[in-house]
Amino acid sequence: MKKKYFATLLCAAVLTAFTGCGESGALKEEKKAENKTEKLTFVLDWTPNTNHTGLYVAKEKGYFEDEGLEVEIVQPPEDGADALVASGKAQLGVSFQDTMAPAVAGEDALPNTAIAAVVQHNTSGIISRKGEGMDRPKGLEGKKYATWDAPIEKAMMKNVVEEDGGDFSKVELIPSTVTDEVSALKTKSVDAIWVFYAWAGVATEVAGLDTDYFAFKDINPVFDYYTPVIIGNNEFLEKEPETAKSFLRALKKGYEFAIEDPDAAADILCEASPELDVELVKASQKYLADQYKAEEERWGYISPERWNAFYNWLNENGLSETEIPENTGFSNEYLPE
Structure with missing residues (x-):
């Protein structure tokens, strides 16, 4: 499963009308x-x-x-x-x-x-072939990383590589939308892929492909979004x-x-x-x-x-055109106790 990175646009449409405003x-x-x-x-x-x-x-x-x-x-x-x-x-x-x-x-x-x-x-992170040195972010130097070429994605990648003492400019960014992580790694078309471990990571286990993996939240807790x-x-x-x-x-x-x-x-x-x-x-x-x-x-x-x-x-880090105020965009008030 590959998550899309896109800048969401406001869709001007008439909101559907609903009957009733809550029920006892x-x-x-x-x-x-x-x-x-x-x-x-x-x-x-x-x-x-x-x-x-x-x-x-x-x-x-x-x-x-x-x-x-x-x-x-x-x-x-x-x-x-x-x-x-x-x-x-x-x-x-x-x-x-x-x-x-x-x-x-x-x-x-x-x-x-x-x-x-x-x-x-956040269960996402970077997966790579086992034993090739990419079990930590610095190891991505000189390797081919499949990028969506999205600003937040690349900023996060730069952060974790540099947090580990690496040089992000040495990571080879390969524009690629990988749909089959197992094949992409086996054929060496890329060396490292951003995955959600619950799906693509587990898929490599099921396929018997030995891999290395690190999670973003383990490198920088701010990425545990x-x-x-x-x-x-x-x-x-x-x-x-x-x-x-x-x-x-x-x-x-x-x-x-x-x-x-x-x-x-x-x-x-x-x-x-x-x-x-x-x-x-x-x-x-x-x-x-x-x-x-x-x-x-x-x-x-x-x-x-x-x-x-x-x-x-x-x-x-200047990654939002408009500053996002705290407590914006979410609510717990609809959750059952």
């Missing part, structure tokens, strides 16, 4: 008794993978239905989930704190808010906060099921997306079972300190 428990039960459901559209960030398992579990297990919701899961357009959610054509979706950055403040800010963390810590996150359209959140809370209540159950029984959760994801490799999904699901909540007591919580630390770093 009694009203919810009445609605269920009358077989009334509220329809929501949820847009993914990429093709289905284990980041999304809780969503598919909640749908398959009837957790959304129990909350009086009918959730349609759709694939993202070319400009990503952020634009579709901002337009109101989808009320909810998946994004990432780093890719949200260009559009959380200023005149071009998108009307979206992160309302839950899918995974508690939130990726991925659930985002909601601001008008939807304002008009229907109880619906948003109902959605997250059901979604939390989905992810808690995946934590408690990753094998069964993997089966549900594979049934919904039969094109997926079962062995990879099973292994990835086992890895993520310990990552969804990590040390937090409740799934989805976003630490203001960690959220602000990353955006402050962007501000300090």
Whole structure:
């Protein structure tokens, strides 16, 4: 799974109108008794993978239905989930704190808010063939790194290389969108790739490819930002906060099921997306079972300190055209206790 890096643009569209502004428990039960459901559209960030398992579990297990919701899961357009959610054509979706950055403040800010963390810590880092010296950032000197050529990405790479005493100018940047990390490393078309270990890293294990890996958060704690996150359209959140809370209540159950029984959760994801490799999904699901909540007591919580630390770093390094104020772009108020 490769995450897109893009500068999100404001999508001018008429927001979808919704009926109702929240429900009491009694009203919810009445609605269920009358077989009334509220329809929501949820847009993914990429093709289905284990980041999304809780969503598919909640749908398959009837957790959304129990909350009086009918959730349609759709694939993202070319400009990503952020634009579709901002337009109101989808009320909810998946994004990432780093890719949200260009559009959380200023005149071009998108009307979206992160309302839950899918995974508690940043599991991304640099993977390379084992034993070639790239188990630490300085070892990237003289090696071919597959870059998306994105400003935040390159700034982070420069930071970790220099933190390790290396010279970033000596890293060979190869513009490349790698879709098969195993093949790219085996053929030596590139030497190092930015991956999310839960998917691409685990894929190398399943393929029997020996690798070295270092995580960004282990080099610089400021890079322990939130990726991925659930985002909601601001008008939807304002008009229907109880619906948003109902959605997250059901979604939390989905992810808690995946934590408690990753094998069964993997089966549900594979049934919904039969094109997926079962062995990879099973292994990835086992890895993520310990990552969804990590040390937090409740799934989805976003630490203001960690959220602000990353955006402050962007501000300090001139990586945001508009300075991002603290506590901008996220909220924990829709999470179930």
